[in-house]
Amino acid sequence: MVFTKKDYKSSDVLRLAFEASPVCTVLHALLSVTYAALKTAILALATANFVDTATEILQDVRPQGDIYWPLALLLLTLGVFTTIGAVTQLLCSRINLNLQRKLKPAVVRIHAALDFKHIENAESWELISRVSRDPVKSIMDGFSAFMQLLQIIISVSSVLILIVTQVWWAALVILAFSAPMFGLSLRAGKKTYQAGREAEKFNRRTDYLGEVLTGRDNVDERTIFGYDDEINRKWQEQYKAGRILQLKVTAKSFLITKSSSMIIALTALFVALTLISPVVNGQMTAGMFMGVMGAVFSMIQQLGFQMSRSLESISRTGEYMKDLTAFTQLSEAKDALSEPDVEPIAFESLEFRNVRFQYPSGDRLILDGLSFRLEAGCHYAFVGKNGAGKTTITKLLTGLYTEYEGEILINGKELREYSTSALKALFSVVYQDFAKYYISVKDxxxxGDIHTKGKEAQAAHLAGLDETIAELKHGIDTPLGKILEGGQDLSGGQWQRVAIARSLISHAPVKMLDEPTAALDPISESRVYSDFEKVMRGKTTVFISHRLGSTKLADEILVIDDGKIIERGTHDVLMQANGQYAEMFEAQREWYQ
Ligand SMILES: Nc1ncnc2c1ncn2[C@@H]1O[C@H](COP(=O)(O)OP(=O)(O)OP(=O)(O)O)[C@@H](O)[C@H]1O
Incomplete structure (x- = not known):
C-alpha cells in the first residue's frame, strides 16, 4: 500500500480498507447491508406474529401448540442477527489487523522520505505527528462510521416502509425532524477534530514533560535537582489547558446532537400515541403495534444517537484526511530511501566555493561566503565558537539541505549532481548526539554499513572496545540498554566508542567526527582522536572539536567564524599567526596550568 499525492476525502477510508483487506471489506459491507435491511423489519414482523398468536391462544381462538412455530421463528431471527453482528465485528478486527500491517509502513515510508526541513520545522512536525500518531485508528473509525451510516440508512428505510404501510404521514414527520440533525452532527464532528488539532500542541508538551518526569534518561538529574514538583506542576498546567479545550467542544457537540436526538425521540413518542387509535379501532393488531413500536424505538436509537455519532465521526475523518492530504504533499528529499552505494566513489577532493546558507526556518545566514578545499588522504579539523556553523557544514555535505548558494564540489563536480546513495556512501559522520540503539553491540x-557482515569484531577492536566487550556477559552479542532481557548499559565513553566503531565499519572514504567525545575527559578524548587518526592514516578525516589539544594532530586546521573561514593552517602556523586560534589555544592551555 502506498499513499500517492492527492486530495484525500473522508470516503477514501472505504478504498483504503478495501486495499488493505478486499475480501473482508466486501463481506463486511454485504453483511452490514443484509443485517440492516432485514433485522428491524423482520424482527418487528416476528414479534407481531408471536404476540398476535399468543393473544389468540389466550383468547382460546387457537390451540396452545400454535405458539411453538412463532416462538422458534422469533428466536431464530434473534440468533441469526446476533451471529451476523458477531461475524461483522470479527471482520472489522481482521480489516484493522491488515491495515496495521499495510498502512503503518506506508505512513512510515513517507515519514522517512521527508525533506529534512519538515522534520526541523515546528509546524510541519505537528502535522506529521498528528497524521502518524494512530493512522489505523483514524481510518478504522471512519470506516466503521461509514458502515454504520449505511446500516442506519437501510434499516431506517425498511422501518419507514413498515410505518408507511400502517400510518404513512408518521414516516414523513420523523424524516422532517431528523434533517436538521444531519447538518448539526457534521459541524460537531468538524469542530471536535479541530479542537483535537489545537489540543495536539498541549499533548506533545505533556508527552515530553511526562517523559522528563518518568523517563530513564533523566533519572540522574531528576534525583539531583529534585525538580519533580516543578515539572509536575507544568505538566498539569499543560494537561489541563488541553483537556479544557477539548471538553468545551465535546460538551458543545454533545448538547447540540443530544438535544436534536431528544426532538426525534419526542416525535417517535408522538407517533406511538397516534398508533393507539388504529389499534383500538381494530385497524392494527396489538402484535403489529408492538412490532412497529419496537422498530420505531430502534429507529430512534439509530437516528438520534448512532446517526449523529457516525456523522460526527465521518466529519472528523474528513478533517484527518485534510491533514493526510497535506502530509502526503510535503516535499520529499531526493532518493531519501535509497541505501548507500555498495562501492563509494573514489574520493579526490571537496571544495566549498563561496557557499551561503540559511536554514528554511531561520532568519540569518549561517554560512556566509564559506570557501575551503580538502584533499583526499589528509586530516582536517574544524574549530570555532559555538554556533559558528561547523555542524551545518556536515548537514550540507550529507545532502540534508540542498538549498544553498555557491558551489560545493566533490571531485570537481557539484554535490547536487550526485545521487543521495552516492553521498551516503561517501561520508560517515559521528554526531555529538549520536544515537544509542538498545540492540546488541554487534548490531x-x-x-554503520548494512552491506558489511562479519567485520564487526575488527571495527570494535579498532575503536578500542575489546576490553569492554570482554566484560559483557555475552560478548559482542550482549544487548545494550535495559529494554531487552539481559541488557547491559555502557558508560558514556564506551557508548562513544561503539558509535566510532559504527563509523569505522563503514566504507565511507571521508569520515567526520562532530565532537562525539564531548563527554570524555581530555585524556580519553585525546586517546580516542589519536586512535582514530592512527586507524585512519592515509584516509580523509574531519574532526570537529572544541578541545584544541585533540585537533592539534590535524594536517590542517580551519577556523570558522560567522560562517566564514577566518584562519587555516597547521597548528604551528596558526600559533605563529597569533589570531583567534592562538587565542583559543592559549586560553585552554591556561586551564590546565
Ligand atoms: N534547524 C535549524 N534551524 C534554524 N537554525 C538552526 C538550525 N540548526 C542550527 N541552527 C543555527 O545555526 C547556527 C549554527 O549551528 P551549528 O550547529 O552549525 O553550529 P556549530 O558551530 O556546530 O556549534 P557548536 O560548536 O555549538 O556545536 C546556530 O546559530 C544554530 O542556532
Missing part, C-alpha cells in the same frame, strides 16, 4: 556496529 549497533553493523548499522
Amino acid at each position: 549497533n556496529i553493523l548499522i
Whole structure:
C-alpha cells in the first residue's frame, strides 16, 4: 500500500480498507447491508406474529401448540442477527489487523522520505505527528462510521416502509425532524477534530514533560535537582489547558446532537400515541403495534444517537484526511530511501566555493561566503565558537539541505549532481548526539554499513572496545540498554566508542567526527582522536572539536567564524599567526596550568 499525492476525502477510508483487506471489506459491507435491511423489519414482523398468536391462544381462538412455530421463528431471527453482528465485528478486527500491517509502513515510508526541513520545522512536525500518531485508528473509525451510516440508512428505510404501510404521514414527520440533525452532527464532528488539532500542541508538551518526569534518561538529574514538583506542576498546567479545550467542544457537540436526538425521540413518542387509535379501532393488531413500536424505538436509537455519532465521526475523518492530504504533499528529499552505494566513489577532493546558507526556518545566514578545499588522504579539523556553523557544514555535505548558494564540489563536480546513495556512501559522520540503539553491540556496529557482515569484531577492536566487550556477559552479542532481557548499559565513553566503531565499519572514504567525545575527559578524548587518526592514516578525516589539544594532530586546521573561514593552517602556523586560534589555544592551555 502506498499513499500517492492527492486530495484525500473522508470516503477514501472505504478504498483504503478495501486495499488493505478486499475480501473482508466486501463481506463486511454485504453483511452490514443484509443485517440492516432485514433485522428491524423482520424482527418487528416476528414479534407481531408471536404476540398476535399468543393473544389468540389466550383468547382460546387457537390451540396452545400454535405458539411453538412463532416462538422458534422469533428466536431464530434473534440468533441469526446476533451471529451476523458477531461475524461483522470479527471482520472489522481482521480489516484493522491488515491495515496495521499495510498502512503503518506506508505512513512510515513517507515519514522517512521527508525533506529534512519538515522534520526541523515546528509546524510541519505537528502535522506529521498528528497524521502518524494512530493512522489505523483514524481510518478504522471512519470506516466503521461509514458502515454504520449505511446500516442506519437501510434499516431506517425498511422501518419507514413498515410505518408507511400502517400510518404513512408518521414516516414523513420523523424524516422532517431528523434533517436538521444531519447538518448539526457534521459541524460537531468538524469542530471536535479541530479542537483535537489545537489540543495536539498541549499533548506533545505533556508527552515530553511526562517523559522528563518518568523517563530513564533523566533519572540522574531528576534525583539531583529534585525538580519533580516543578515539572509536575507544568505538566498539569499543560494537561489541563488541553483537556479544557477539548471538553468545551465535546460538551458543545454533545448538547447540540443530544438535544436534536431528544426532538426525534419526542416525535417517535408522538407517533406511538397516534398508533393507539388504529389499534383500538381494530385497524392494527396489538402484535403489529408492538412490532412497529419496537422498530420505531430502534429507529430512534439509530437516528438520534448512532446517526449523529457516525456523522460526527465521518466529519472528523474528513478533517484527518485534510491533514493526510497535506502530509502526503510535503516535499520529499531526493532518493531519501535509497541505501548507500555498495562501492563509494573514489574520493579526490571537496571544495566549498563561496557557499551561503540559511536554514528554511531561520532568519540569518549561517554560512556566509564559506570557501575551503580538502584533499583526499589528509586530516582536517574544524574549530570555532559555538554556533559558528561547523555542524551545518556536515548537514550540507550529507545532502540534508540542498538549498544553498555557491558551489560545493566533490571531485570537481557539484554535490547536487550526485545521487543521495552516492553521498551516503561517501561520508560517515559521528554526531555529538549520536544515537544509542538498545540492540546488541554487534548490531549497533553493523548499522554503520548494512552491506558489511562479519567485520564487526575488527571495527570494535579498532575503536578500542575489546576490553569492554570482554566484560559483557555475552560478548559482542550482549544487548545494550535495559529494554531487552539481559541488557547491559555502557558508560558514556564506551557508548562513544561503539558509535566510532559504527563509523569505522563503514566504507565511507571521508569520515567526520562532530565532537562525539564531548563527554570524555581530555585524556580519553585525546586517546580516542589519536586512535582514530592512527586507524585512519592515509584516509580523509574531519574532526570537529572544541578541545584544541585533540585537533592539534590535524594536517590542517580551519577556523570558522560567522560562517566564514577566518584562519587555516597547521597548528604551528596558526600559533605563529597569533589570531583567534592562538587565542583559543592559549586560553585552554591556561586551564590546565
Ligand atoms: N534547524 C535549524 N534551524 C534554524 N537554525 C538552526 C538550525 N540548526 C542550527 N541552527 C543555527 O545555526 C547556527 C549554527 O549551528 P551549528 O550547529 O552549525 O553550529 P556549530 O558551530 O556546530 O556549534 P557548536 O560548536 O555549538 O556545536 C546556530 O546559530 C544554530 O542556532
